[in-house]
Amino acid sequence: MAELTSTLNQLASGLRFTLGIFFLTLLFSIPLGLLVARGRMSKNKIVAGLVRVYISVMRGTPLMLQLLLVYFGPYYIFGVKLADLDVGPFKYRFVATIIGFSLNYAAYFAEIFRGGIQSMPVGQYEAAQILGFSKAQTFFRIILPQVIKRVLPSVTNEVITLVKDTSLAQVLAVTEMFTMAKNLASSQVSVMPFIVAGVFYYVMNGVIEIIMNRAEKSMRYYS
Amino acid sequence: MNVLEMHNIHKSFGSLEVLKGIDLEVKKGEVVAVIGPSGGGKSTLLRCATTLEYIDKGEIKIAGEKLVSTSQSGLTQYTDKKNIQEIRGKFGLVFQNFNLFPHFSVRRNITESLIHVHKKSKEEANAICDALLKKLDMSEKADSYPCNLSGGQQQRVSIARALALNPEILFFDEPTSALDPELTAGVLKVIRELAEEKMTMVIVTHEMAFARDVADKLVFMDGGVIVEQGSDIISNPQHERTKEFLAGYG
Ligand SMILES: Nc1ncnc2c1ncn2[C@@H]1O[C@H](COP(=O)(O)OP(=O)(O)O)[C@@H](O)[C@H]1O
Ligand SMILES: [Mg+2]
Numbered sequence: 495m496a497e498l499t500s501t502l503n504q505l506a507s508g509l510r511f512t513l514g515i516f517f518l519t520l521l522f523s524i525p526l527g528l529l530v531a532r533g534r535m536s537k538n539k540i541v542a543g544l545v546r547v548y549i550s551v552m553r554g555t556p557l558m559l560q561l562l563l564v565y566f567g568p569y570y571i572f573g574v575k576l577a578d579l580d581v582g583p584f585k586y587r588f589v590a591t592i593i594g595f596s597l598n599y600a601a602y603f604a605e606i607f608r609g610g611i612q613s614m615p616v617g618q619y620e621a622a623q624i625l626g627f628s629k630a631q632t633f634f635r636i637i638l639p640q641v642i643k644r645v646l647p648s649v650t651n652e653v654i655t656l657v658k659d660t661s662l663a664q665v666l667a668v669t670e671m672f673t674m675a676k677n678l679a680s681s682q683v684s685v686m687p688f689i690v691a692g693v694f695y696y697v698m699n700g701v702i703e704i705i706m707n708r709a710e711k712s713m714r715y716y717s
Numbered sequence: 718m719n720v721l722e723m724h725n726i727h728k729s730f731g732s733l734e735v736l737k738g739i740d741l742e743v744k745k746g747e748v749v750a751v752i753g754p755s756g757g758g759k760s761t762l763l764r765c766a767t768t769l770e771y772i773d774k775g776e777i778k779i780a781g782e783k784l785v786s787t788s789q790s791g792l793t794q795y796t797d798k799k800n801i802q803e804i805r806g807k808f809g810l811v812f813q814n815f816n817l818f819p820h821f822s823v824r825r826n827i828t829e830s831l832i833h834v835h836k837k838s839k840e841e842a843n844a845i846c847d848a849l850l851k852k853l854d855m856s857e858k859a860d861s862y863p864c865n866l867s868g869g870q871q872q873r874v875s876i877a878r879a880l881a882l883n884p885e886i887l888f889f890d891e892p893t894s895a896l897d898p899e900l901t902a903g904v905l906k907v908i909r910e911l912a913e914e915k916m917t918m919v920i921v922t923h924e925m926a927f928a929r930d931v932a933d934k935l936v937f938m939d940g941g942v943i944v945e946q947g948s949d950i951i952s953n954p955q956h957e958r959t960k961e962f963l964a965g966y967g
Contacts, residue, residue, distance in 0.1 A: 620769055621816035625882070626805050626834040635829065639820050716819045716862045 501678055501687050508674030509694060515591055515660045515670060516698075520653070522596035527603025534608050545604075552601030558662050561594040565666050587666045595663075599656060606648045610641035643713040650706040654699050671695075718745050719778070720886045720917045721766065725787075726775035728758075728765055735761045736772070737941040743886065743934075746915035750922055750932035752951075754962055758941045759921045763888050766919070767810045768801060780807045780885045806835070809879030813891040815871045817863040817878070823850070824859045827878045835882065842881075849877040853907055869900030873907055880911075887911070889920040925951060925966045937962065 533545035552560070565587060569575055614637055622632040661672035675691035721743040728736040735758045743749050751759050764770040766777060768784070774793050776786040782804050787793040795801065817826050824846055831842035850856045853873045863871050872892055879887055889908065893901040905927050911918065912931045922928050928935060929951045936946040937959045945956050954960045 615816075617812060617814060617816035618818065621812065621818070623769070624767060624805065624808075624810045625830040625878070626802065627830065628834075631833060635833070636818055643820070713820075717864045 497682065498686070498690075501682070501690055504674050504678060505671055505687065505690055505694060508669055508671035511588070511663070511668055511670035512657075512660045512672075512694075514588070515595060515663055515668070516656060518592045519595040519599055519656060522592065523599035523603055526596060526600035528607055530600050530604035531607035531611060534604060535611065549601045549604060552598050553605075557594070557598050557659060558665050560598055561591060561662060561665055564594040564597075565590040588668055591663045591666055591668050595656075595659070599652065602652050603649070606645050606652065607641065609648075610645040611637065613644060614640060643710075646706065646710050646713070650702070653702055653706070657695060657698050657702065718781075719743060720745050720747075720780055721919065722776070722778040723762075723766060724776040726762070726765060726777070727773045728761055728770060729773055735941050736765065739775075739938075739941075739943055741936065741943070743917060743919055745885075745917055747917055747933045748912045748931055749919045749934045749936060750928035751919065751936045751938055752922065752925065752928055752962075753936075753938035753944075757939045759938050760890050762938070763810065763890050763919065763921060767808060767888055768805060769810075771795065779804050782807070806882065807885045809882060809884035809887045811872070811875055811879055811887065811889045811892050813894050815863070815868075815875045815895075817871055817875055819863050822860050822862055823855070823866070823874050826863070826874060827881050830878075831881055845881050846877070849880055853877050867900055868896045869903045872896065872904045876904075876907055876911075886917040886919065889918065889922070891921050891923065893922070893924060923966075925963070 530545055530549065533541050534549065536542045536545070618636055618640070619632060622636045627636065660670055663670045664673040664676070667673070671691055671694060675687040678687035679685060719742050721741065723739055723741045726736050726739040726741075727734070739758075739762060741749070741762070751762070753759055761770060765772050766779070772785060772793065774787050774791075777784040782800065783796060784801065784804050785793065785795045796804070818829070821829060824843070827846040827849065828839075828842035831837045831845060832839060837845070846859070847856070850859055853876065855870060855873055855877070858866060858870060858874075863874065866874065872895075876892075892908070893904050896904065901924070905924065908918070908920065909927075909931055920928070920932070929949075932948075934946060934948060935950045937944045937950055937954075937956075939958050939962065944958050945954070950959060951963060954963055
């Protein structure tokens with residue numbers, strides 16, 4: 495019993511990092527994804543081409559490898575030593591994790607947003623133009639709200655994947671929940687910590703599903 | 718006074734010339750109906766007049782403001798962005814498939830531009846909206862969403878949305894073509910009432926009886942040109958192509 499309590503305590507301390515990676519990644523990757531989507535649809539062929547390469551690399555290589563590159567890249571490529579640097583209360587290894595996750599997820603979100611934006615009928619833009627809306631007003635008032643409704647199911651998928659992907663931060667020795675579980679399992683010689691961690695992930699995704707279902711329902715008033 | 722002047726309008730899509738030198742003038746209070754076979758360039762003409770397409774050559778003036786002109790040397794130039802935006806405030810366009818904003822209530826469809834483009838207060842915008850809905854017999858639908866309205870009701874909302882901005886001229890591109898016959902009547906009635914109030918309108922339509930009744934001037938377009946125009950070309954067509962076309966409508 496004492497062992498279980500201590501397991502829970504330690505996993506909970508790892509959970510802080512897991513949640514930190516999760517929320518910070520969403521915070522940065524969603525707006526960045528929107529920007530990347532716009533870049534991908536840019537009339538400027540060079541911009542569109544570069545963004546296309548960016549998306550293809552991000553989706554075509556392992557996230558774990560990208561994390562390692564963000565962490566070690568500055569030193570091995572540019573000779574800049576960041577590894578010992580702390581950014582505010584955060585160690586660089588944590589910052590590198592957030593950067594790596596955000597860049598990676600932005601690419602996935604960008605493709606989802608692009609699909610949503612391109613599925614909008616051109617008549618919506620034309621009506622908005624005739625009514626005098628500026629380009630920015632048209633996008634934020636008319637297009638984006640409808641795009642959000644269209645892409646929400648795909649976004650939910652990504653968010654659920656992100657919960658599980660946070661465990662990849664272990665490659666940078668961030669002591670998120672999975673790392674903790676692994677350490678505990680080997681010190682206790684028991685699978686119990688893995689099972690408890692699994693329950694944590696599962697519950698988190700359960701909460702996400704409930705929230706996203708509500709969000710979808712709240713937009714069901716129109717079609 | 719002419720609210721709309723289009724002179725020698727040319728428009729091509731790639732190598733396909735769709736408008737081959739169109740001249741059209743619309744006086745204040747005049748109702749012009751544009752008829753003609755599909756593919757003749759009617760929609761393109763309206764889209765050029767409403768800045769949804771840019772012309773290759775010619776001159777367009779709306780409410781006295783020059784939108785675009787072609788110089789002696791053959792250079793076609795639009796006025797600057799700010800002026801274009803200003804000119805857009807002077808006309809409205811009603812689409813065949815309404816293009817209402819599905820995520821907005823009827824009220825917000827009508828007031829959004831008033832509030833956020835024309836900087837009216839919410840109260841003012843709501844007052845304008847209520848008056849229009851009452852006039853179009855839609856008062857009880859103010860809080861409905863487009864998906865819960867019939868096609869005829871949606872088209873009336875889209876007319877209200879255009880009227881709310883108090884345009885000097887209103888364009889209609891086949892406003893009843895997407896509607897079941899029984900819903901068409903309500904929309905045509907609204908347009909008739911607007912005509913009685915001397916609203917300046919250009920209406921592309923296949924409703925021949927309606928066009929003949931409501932229009933001061935009829936324009937028959939085919940193959941990118943205006944074949945003939947006048948007040949009675951439906952009852953008394955002069956050109957073979959017009960006669961042929963009208964024969965199809967019994
Ligand atoms: N965006 C476009 N790109 C290429 N061709 C077009 C485009 N819009 C219209 N057209 C062509 O222009 C011609 C006239 O079309 P339109 O103006 O829609 O005629 P109408 O409204 O009289 O049926 C047609 O041949 C049509 O295919
Ligand atoms: Mg047409």
